[in-house]
Amino acid sequence: xxxxxxxxxxxxxxxxxxxxTRHNIGYLVADELAARMGSSFRxxxxxxxxxxxxxxxxxxxxxxxxxxxxYMNEVGGPVSSVAKFFxxxxxxxxxxxxxxxxxFGTLRVKFGGGDNGHNGLRSMRSSxxxxxFFRVRAGIGRPPGRQDPADFVLSPYSAAERKELPFQIGDxxxxxECLVDKGLAETxxxxxx
Numbered sequence: 001x002x003x004x005x006x007x008x009x010x011x012x013x014x015x016x017x018x019x020x021t022r023h024n025i026g027y028l029v030a031d032e033l034a035a036r037m038g039s040s041f042r043x044x045x046x047x048x049x050x051x052x053x054x055x056x057x058x059x060x061x062x063x064x065x066x067x068x069x070x071y072m073n074e075v076g077g078p079v080s081s082v083a084k085f086f087x088x089x090x091x092x093x094x095x096x097x098x099x100x101x102x103x104f105g106t107l108r109v110k111f112g113g114g115d116n117g118h119n120g121l122r123s124m125r126s127s128x129x130x131x132x133f134f135r136v137r138a139g140i141g142r143p144p145g146r147q148d149p150a151d152f153v154l155s156p157y158s159a160a161e162r163k164e165l166p167f168q169i170g171d172x173x174x175x176x177e178c179l180v181d182k183g184l185a186e187t188x189x190x191x192x193x
Contacts, residue, residue, distance in 0.1 A: 004061040006180045007088040008033065009079050011097040011120040013154075014069050022140040023072060023153040025172070026096040026120075028165075029138070030065050032173040041067055047081035056177045063180060064088070073119040076127025083128065093133035094176060095124060100149055102139030104161055105168050107191045109136050109175050111184055117149075134179060138172050 010030025011023075018024055034040055034052045041050035052065040064086050068078040083093060091111075097120055102108055112132045115121040125131040143152030157165055171191065178187040 005086055005088050006061055006063045006092050006094060007066060007079075007083050007086065008063055008094045008176055008180075009066045009068070009075070009096065009124070011072065011075060011095055012067065013071050018154065020156045021154050022098050022157060025098045025138040025140065025168070027067055028169050029096045029136070029172040029176070030067050032169050033063075033065055033176060036173065036177075037063075037065070041065070043069075044082060044085075046085065047078045049078040049082050051082065057181060060181055073123055075120050076123035076125070079124050080127035090128045090130050090133045093124075093128070094136060094179060095121065095133060096136045096138065096172060096176065097121065098140045098153060099137035100140060100142055100153070102137055102141070104139050104141040105164050106139040106193065107137065107168070107171055107175055108139070109134070109179060109184065109187050109191055111135075134184070136172055136175050136179070138168060 010026035012027030013023060037052060037054040039052045039054055041052050044051045048069045050067045050069060054063060056063050066082050068075040070078055097118060111134050115125060143149055175187055175191040178190060
């Protein structure tokens with residue numbers, strides 16, 4: 001059993017159509033973490049996912065970054081397969097995802113909880129057999145007016161949001177690093193504002 005290994009999953013949808021959408025914040029944070037590790041994603045040999053293996057800090061635990069190559073409502077299968085391949089238990093899994101009920105630019109880190117209508121979390125819960133995994137929740141805010149939330153999450157960031165997005169990505173990557181290094185309590189104290 002790889003007791004010290006963490007599986008960090010950036011949730012998003014594959015392909016250029018979805019690249020700049022709010023639903024893909026998890027992919028963007030995973031890309032930032034890969035860059036900090038000095039590596040880039042490679043296709044995993046046996047599952048529909050791209051992975052990076054390494055450490056986020058010198059002497060820190062092993063981290064496997066994952067970007068599933070399936071659509072959001074089907075990410076659970078690849079995540080579960082990668083977790084089994086690397087012998088990572090659900091309580092060492094971190095999902096990075098967009099969150100409608102948190103203001104844009106704000107983060108919340110927690111362990112467990114419901115899916116709150118998020119198809120990626122629902123799929124992960126189903127495939128892992130539990131919702132007991134960590135979540136780094138990147139706020140995208142509620143849709144304006146009567147816009148359907150499903151359309152909102154699949155729409156691109158506004159011009160103003162794109163200016164602030166690098167800060168949110170950096171903060172979320174910092175939160176993941178803090179979580180695997182210092183634990184949940186310290187991470188929540190620093191990032192749950």
